[in-house]
Amino acid sequence: MARSSSSSSAITAGTIFLASAIYFYYQNKKKQSSLPPRAPGYLPVIGHLLQLMKPIPIQQLFYNWSLEIGPIYTCYFGSQRWIVLNSIETIRDLIVDRGGVYSSRKLPDTLVHDFMQGDQGGGFAFFPYGASWRRLRRIAHGGLIKSKVDEYQPILDDRRTVLLSHLCHLSKEKANYSAQGVQLSNLVEHYTMTSILAIAFGDMCNFQPGDPALHKAFALTERAANTMSPDEQMREFFPILKTLWPLKRAKYIQVRNDVAEFYGGLLDQFRANMAENSDNVPDCFVKEVMKLNELTDLQIMNFVAIFVGAGSDTTNSTLEWLLAYLANHPEVQDKAFEEIKDAVGLGRLPGSQDEPMLPYVQCIILEVLRLRPPAPIAIPHATSKDDVYKQWLIPKDTIVVLNLFATHQNAERFPNPNAFQPERHMEFVLSSQERTVFKQTIEDRPHLSFSTGRRVCVGIHLAERTLFMAASMLLASFKFENVGSPINVDIPRDIRATTWSPSAYSLRLIPRHENIESLL
Structure with missing residues (x-):
């Protein structure tokens, strides 16, 4: 009897699923004539899902399609409809010039509500466009504007000195000069993670490599990213699965609780330090937002969790790509070192004050961000109402994806786009020194790695400063050599990951001169 009941339930569920799939198929078929052209490889019901199984990163797949059918097109993943933008022109026209329509979000409920606790939490990066998002964005921006980053500079100086100390110690080890070389990813990750934690909470976050508390922060960042897992996305592509395939919310709530425990503990310690003697607490982000008295403790914790998770992962991947490209191009390293020696x-x-005198170092950072944007398709936008673009209708609640990688591959803007050529940005760097106001649009930088428009990365100035401090120190202190053949920069660590990172590699680091340790 139980088996019969089970079989009957399965047949009913299958019938509901099939009926829903047919419904969505005919709905999409009716709408397609007015939408941007459909991407290749479409299949009824499932849309382009099988295309995602190809062994190439999604940004490369989307770019390949743009070469075939144009810079804007429509993809279908089950019931979801995506409009993908692959050119600077389409991004300017829609994301920047029509930001009031194209700046919302439509993300999984699990991420927004179960993990970030919706409006009660501080996960404004995932909020739909509206009053709540504007309020929290304003508060975050106030603590991360360029003048505030200048106030945080002593923290970045300290974190960079710690990284240099670790590298000096490593360069003395005999294993460094063996055939195997050394991997620097753990030290780079330590620098980026502790820099952002220290910006958030001040000098109470001086964790050492291997510290169990810091390891917990690493693990939390990874587990939070897993809330965007393929299983959860599949449920979004086929909403009927939310009924047939109940979500085990407990695992997401556990991640939320672990985040609250870790960052809540840091916040309690910070409050105790402030109560004891606030004058002894250095300027930092949490101190700044607490002055406003506008955020709950939950919102502060989620603010910091977002900054640490997003900022550390993306900055870390950029520095890993930078080291890989430098090792493959010793002539670029030598030219940058000569610039530093002559100017500094x-x-x-x-120091940060020397950045205008080091245009070639700036060019290197810009070229790495162009070639390897850390989040190559960014966080998807969504439309807040129907819109007509050229001859196409783009309906309300359509997911809009910015393929940043594709915009950086435009051969007209970047001749020989796959080549690592920092000097291509020199004219931009020299001309930008005359500007004092940046509007954070597509003209401000020769890349869109921090996105653009109203959803541009709120931590853009901190990210750029953190990158410059590390890159200038690395180029001034060491020469990085390949171990054997050049590092393969075409194979990412994980083609399905949200952040674009290189596969593991080893290299040798050789001190540039005998006075490096005196700089400590």
């Missing part, structure tokens, strides 16, 4: 000298490390 060898008696000290370059």
Whole structure:
């Protein structure tokens, strides 16, 4: 009897699923004539899902399609409809010029509500466009504007010195000069993670490599990213699965609780330090937002969790790509070192005040961000109402994807786009020194790695400063050599990951001169 009941339930569920699939198929068929052209490889019901199984990163797949059918097209993943933008022109026209329509979000309920606790939490990066998002964005922006980053500079100086100390120690080890070389990913990750934690909470976050508490922060960042897992996305592509395939919310609530425990503990310690003597607490993000008295503890914790998770992962991947490209191009390293030696000298490390005197170092960072944007398709936008673009209708609640990688591959803007050529940005760098106001649009930088428009990365100035401090120190202090053949920069660590990172590699680091340890 139980078996019969089970079989009957399965047949009923299958019938409901099939009926829903047929309904969505005919709905999509009716709408397609007015939408941007459909991407290749479409199949009834499932749309382009099988295309995602191809062994190439999604940004490359989307770019290949743009070469075939144009810079804007429609993809279907079950019931979801995506409009993919692959050119600077379409991004300017829609994301920037029509930001009031194209700046919302439509993300999984699990991420927005179960993990970030919806409006009660501080996960404004995932909020739909509206009053709540504007309020929280304003608060975050106030604590991360360029003048505030200048106030946080002593923290970044300290974190960079710690990284240099670890590298000096490593360069002395005999294994460094063996055939195997050394991997620097753990030290780079330590620098980026502790820099952002220290910006958030001040010098109470001086974790050492291997510290169990810091390891917990690493693990939390990874587990939070897993809330965007394929299983959860499949449920979004086929809403009927939310009924047939109940979500085990407990695992997402556990991640939320672990985040609250870790960052809540840091917040309690910070409040105790402030109560004891606030004058002894250095300027930092949490101190700044607490002055406003506008955020709950939950919102502060989620603010910091977002900054640490997004900022550390993306900055870390950029520095790993930078080291890989430098090792493959010793002539670029040598040219940058000569620039630093001539403009700054060898008696000290370059500081933030030296950035205008080091245009070639700036060019190197820009070229790495162009070639390897850390989040190549960004966080998807969504339309807040129907819109007509050229001859196409783009309906309300359509997911809009910015393929940043594709915009950086435009051969007209970037001749020989796959080549690592930092000097291509020199004219931009020299001309930008005359500007004092940046509007954070597509003209401000020769890349869109921090996105653009109203959803541009709120931590853009902190990210750029953190990258410059690390890159200038690395180029001033060491020469990086390949172990054997050049590093393969075409194979990412995980083609399905949200963040674009290189596969593991080893290299040798050789001190540039004998005075490096004196800089500590």
